[in-house]
Amino acid sequence: MTSDAPKITELVDEVDTTQKLVDATLKVKTDLTFANAKLYEQIFGGYLDRTARDICLDLSEVRYVDSTGISLLVQLSKALEERGSLLILQNLQEGVLKVLEMLKLDRVIRIA
16 A cells, blocks of 8 residues: 655755855745645654754745644744754745745744
8 A cells, every 4th residue: 555645755855055144945845734744744843843943944845835834934933043043045936935925924934
């Protein structure tokens, strides 16, 4: 019996950043939804455990974020903020940006 659940490598690519302005830049490769939230929680948690600075998420391939995905972003932002770091979102598609703005999360989470 095979599982249709995505593998971690199908969800995120780590982007090499030579500027070192952030500890990690992650290119998110699927929508942030309830269906894959547990895997993203593991991925983001792994980076929280090993980084002391900011994390940047490249959301250029994310077309949709549901309430679970929003919650995941807020939790990651709060965890980073508690240690004096930032969550930075970049390359948002228009629909995702509108949702974040409607929820006023653009005031809480940095959007580049």
